[in-house]
Amino acid sequence: MALKSSPVSRRRVLKAAGAAAVGGASALLGSGTVAAQQGAPAVLTNTQAGRKFKAVVKFSRDAPSVVELTARGLTARQILVRTEAAQTCYTSVRQILMPSASAPGQPSIMGHGGVGIVEAVGPQAISVRVGDRVVVAFHASCGRCFSCLWMRSDQCVNRGEVTAAPICNMADGTSISFANGTGMTELMIVHEEHAVPVFSSVTSPELAMLPCVGGSGLGMATANAPVKMASDVVIFGAGPVGLSALQGAKIKGASRIIMVEPIRYRRELAMKLGATDVLDPNQFKREARPRPANGFGRDDYRFNDGLVDRIREMLKEPTDRAFAGSGKRGPDHVMEAVGGDQMVPKEAAGPDPTGIVPMQQAWELCSKIGTAISCTIGQPENAMVQIPGSQFGDSSKNWTNSTGGGTNDRRDVPRYARLMETGQLNMKALVSKTYPLNQTKEAYQVCADRTSLATVVTPNA
Ligand SMILES: [Zn+2]
Ligand SMILES: [Zn+2]
Incomplete structure (x- = not known):
């Protein structure tokens, strides 16, 4: 109609x-x-x-x-x-x-x-x-x-x-x-x-x-932790919340917006609405890796994650000269708009029906001084997001969440x-x-x- x-x-x-x-x-x-x-x-x-x-x-x-x-x-x-x-x-x-x-x-x-x-x-x-x-x-x-x-x-x-x-x-x-x-x-x-x-x-x-949905996405990009001009943004999920977040990021002046979404027509719509890149999360593997003898360091993670590696590669800076403004590793702003599956979808499901993995990835991907933000629900009650204490404590990554995106x-x-x-x-x-x-x-x-x-x-x- x-x-x-x-x-x-x-x-x-x-x-x-x-x-x-x-x-x-x-x-x-x-x-x-x-x-x-x-x-x-x-x-x-x-x-x-x-x-x-x-x-x-x-x-x-x-x-x-x-x-x-x-x-x-x-x-x-x-x-x-x-x-x-x-x-x-x-x-x-x-x-x-x-x-x-x-x-x-x-x-x-x-x-x-x-x-x-x-x-x-x-x-x-x-x-x-x-x-x-x-x-x-x-x-x-x-x-x-x-x-x-x-x-x-x-x-x-x-x-x-x-x-x-x-x-x-x-x-x-x-x-x-x-x-x-x-x-x-x-x-x-x-x-x-x-x-x-x-x-x-x-x-x-x-x-x-x-x-609710539109305001949640727009709020994540513009309200409590607004996207900064010319920043690199990654958004997990291109449903109505994620596509609203994408538009919010564009309005705030993001230079790069990478959308991660398993459903093809949603990836295509994301490109029409201003995404610079789209990725299908089902194309990447995520595997736990053995704990090294000296433990995980501040910038290490417990997983070998093809998606995280790929996005880092895509966002590689044009120079590695740290005294010339370089040194950033990962996006400035990561928004998680996936949530837990309430029912089995007819279209392509994402790799994790609990919705926890995209939250973990949002944290892992985020640059050292960047912001990861979430507004979703539907994760199983007992499911836990795990963040190494060494990163959560003496570190500068920002995590924020909100009701309705803030x-x-x-x-x-x-x-x-x-x-x-x-x-x-x-x-x-x-x-x-x-x-x-x-x-x-x-x-x-x-x-x-x-x-x-x-x-x-x-x-x-
Ligand atoms: Zn709602
Ligand atoms: Zn009040």
Whole structure:
């Protein structure tokens, strides 16, 4: 399906919501609204209590299904957003497609954020207005806690506080809070801390790539440990996170960007989006090597790794004259965007389904004063990354990680949108296809199979 501009006019939404605020339910019950399509709710006030909507909900051991929910009514700082688009995140594929060993502690709406139009706001919400198009982030950032004050809103300690309030009920009366995600739903009901207004001509499916996956890649390249101008960059993984990291590195002025990716079409897309080189990790061997009699030195590793050697060779400097600025061994910036396999893909799998080896390689490859960064999940609980103490201690390599790549949604999402408008950031190339809400499982299946790059669900299309 081709991407289209938002069909919802700001004037129309403002008119409808304004009438609802002063006149009760009549405007929202007009033809074409979700409420009208699904029959008049028992109660509907400007708090939206009683409003019916459909969402993909996990409530038992079985895979989630589309069920009808009833809004409980907005609290003071909650807002209600009519969802236009939400991306499928690979980290949810098992949860969406497979039965689980036990029922969830609390039913939850699936998804990792989305994009939509604000249709109602609580009386104390000040950062968004009815009619705004907003990006709803998976993680809230309060702006006031220790982490937020120290510019690490990805670690906001209040996100549990703002997400715990119930937002809707299932038919049996069980309440659901935002806490476990949103996006795969006709309506997103969230605290304003989750929502970033975006005033942009970029389409909603493209913007929908920013919460979670796109922001994770862009953040790794630009937020807490930004790529420096003219640096050598290596990125493990050319999925939606890795290809966003690639574009972030390019925007920051990297001179060399080497992508490591097992799937051919992803390597080809990486080249189109600005990679200077691509490598297939399945073409290289990694073998443990015997411990030398005098132990491993500060720059030694426990593996003979063909991929690491090859990349070092590729990044060899034009001179070995250490008094003329030379002496660097390995890339300046290494980003790991692989993670653990949740399901067996139909396309080529990488050499390590646990996702640990790319993390090790990122550390091993990184230059003596470079930065290795990761943002992935899905590694088995007991799997360990091993770093020789002699390198971890008296050494200058930097390792950093982050939630969502360290993107500060309120600060960065509007900047990313501007880069999309000016053609420096291409999220359109990442969106393979859009799906209606009742085909959410098909959208996640494609994501699990890796047969195309990224899929987006458009719940109200
Ligand atoms: Zn996600
Ligand atoms: Zn905070």
